[in-house]
Amino acid sequence: MAQTIYRRLQQVLDTLPNGFPAADDGVEIKILERIFTEEEAAIFCDLRLTYETAEQISERSGRPLEGLDDHLKRMWGKGQIFGIDFGGVYVYRMAPWIFGIYEFQLKSLDREMAEICKAYETCFASQFFTHDPPMMHVVPVEEELGSDSQALPFDQVSAIIEKGKSFAVTDCICKKEHELMGEPCTKPMEVCLSIAPVPGFFDNHPLKLRPITKEEAYGVLKMAEEAGLVHMTNNFEKGHFYICNCCGCCCGVLRAQNELGLTNAVHSNYTAVIDDEACVGCGLCADERCQVSAIDEVEDGYRVNADLCIGCGLCISTCPADAVSLVRKPESSLVAPPKNEADWYARRGESRGVDFSSFA
Numbered sequence: 001m002a003q004t005i006y007r008r009l010q011q012v013l014d015t016l017p018n019g020f021p022a023a024d025d026g027v028e029i030k031i032l033e034r035i036f037t038e039e040e041a042a043i044f045c046d047l048r049l050t051y052e053t054a055e056q057i058s059e060r061s062g063r064p065l066e067g068l069d070d071h072l073k074r075m076w077g078k079g080q081i082f083g084i085d086f087g088g089v090y091v092y093r094m095a096p097w098i099f100g101i102y103e104f105q106l107k108s109l110d111r112e113m114a115e116i117c118k119a120y121e122t123c124f125a126s127q128f129f130t131h132d133p134p135m136m137h138v139v140p141v142e143e144e145l146g147s148d149s150q151a152l153p154f155d156q157v158s159a160i161i162e163k164g165k166s167f168a169v170t171d172c173i174c175k176k177e178h179e180l181m182g183e184p185c186t187k188p189m190e191v192c193l194s195i196a197p198v199p200g201f202f203d204n205h206p207l208k209l210r211p212i213t214k215e216e217a218y219g220v221l222k223m224a225e226e227a228g229l230v231h232m233t234n235n236f237e238k239g240h241f242y243i244c245n246c247c248g249c250c251c252g253v254l255r256a257q258n259e260l261g262l263t264n265a266v267h268s269n270y271t272a273v274i275d276d277e278a279c280v281g282c283g284l285c286a287d288e289r290c291q292v293s294a295i296d297e298v299e300d301g302y303r304v305n306a307d308l309c310i311g312c313g314l315c316i317s318t319c320p321a322d323a324v325s326l327v328r329k330p331e332s333s334l335v336a337p338p339k340n341e342a343d344w345y346a347r348r349g350e351s352r353g354v355d356f357s358s359f360a
Contacts, residue, residue: 006032009041015356016049017348018096018135023123030116035105040075043068044094048359049345051084051091077206079104084201094359098128098252099135099234099242103192104207106173114180121252129262131351133338136253137235138268139243141225141313144326145270151328154337155269157221157231160240164195167217168202168209174250183249187227191245193217221245228289230254230312235267236338248291254310257292263307267337270311270326272304278323285315285324 006029013020022028032041046061054069072092076083080101083092095101105113128135142158145151153159161167170192175185194209195217196202202211212220221231224245232253233240248254256265272294274285279301286295286302294308295315304315304324316324338344349356 005038005041005045006036008045009036012045012359013097015354016094016096016359017345017352017354017356018098018100019124019127019131019352019354020097021123021127023120025119027116027119028123031113031120034113034116035078035101036080039071040078040080043071043075044080047081047092047094049094049356050360051082051093053089053091057092073206079106079108079207083206097124103173106171106176107208109173109176109180111180114177117177118181125252125256125260125262127352129256129260129265131348132264133335133344133347133351134235134265134267135344136232136244136266137337138266138270138310138312139231139233140270140311140326141231141317144313144316146326152237152269154233154237154240157243160195160233160243161214161217161221163240164197164214164217165199166196166201166203167212167214168194168205169212169217169220170194170207170209172244172246172250174252175247178250185247185250187229187247188223188245191220191224191227191229193220193243193245195241195243225314225317228291228314230291230310230314232266234341234344236340236344239340246291248293251291254291257308257310266310267335268309268311268329269334270313270328271306271309272311272313272315272324273327274302274304275323275325276301276303278321280321280323282320284318284320289314289318 009032010020010022010028046063054072058065058068075081081092082095139155139157142156169190171189172192175189178185202209229245229247232244232246246254248258253265256262281301292308292310294305295302296305313326338347
């Protein structure tokens, strides 16, 4: 029975647009067994990607209502599903593996779980990073956009922050996993921002995220920029609910480019350009700032490899000669992101050829 329900859960997760493929060695089942009880796995399979109350879930699925809301609250607290408390009225929905269940295991992550997740990386990445649209969008250092009149709201961290009403910060699970594996990162760890469109959302949140003010959220972003971390958010136009601040040594998305050579792992509208005449050849941009090794040393200085550059702007803010600038990619090469999360799910599902309509 246990193997059957966990295999069913794996298949459900893999039917979702984000995916959760089966590995040859079955390591994905070990992950699910660590996170879910059999009962929780069965309940998850009865949920959808849209929010419902326990009453609606019971009526639709035929699952007994008694005790269901309590089960769902516990599952929310264990990072297995998404939940919202509308003043005592609770609604719940499925969470995909990424972004979702994996990130929500931060508080319970230990060395054994880190090793299991690490073992699953290649299998997951081979599916996740070979379909469009990418999950994450690079948001440039806003100061480096200058007077670019074409900058869209989702290319400006301030526009994303200003739409929020509640903010929280937590440790980066990628850095936490590497630390547990004996490969600690030297950059700040508490840098992952969560954003909600309603006041007080993170107060007494079951995942125990640390609530912060809008001003403190801006402070986290500034600290991340100074530390050389890349701002990344949901790859859609509206409805952003997080800003990750990522390093090339730990972040699973940036490592997909650095270690697997997958240059379509993130979406970006900009690229950096170095002025050959102004460049003094100090190498700061290449050696300390670029997180994706997109700047090469050449005979007369340094040059940006446009095929690798993700347009984050980190190389610009510390250039002593002001020799680097951000330029918007040619319109012919730009790909418009999905309108919102639902549109992202639809496009990714089509790209993967999965029918997730029964969970929509």
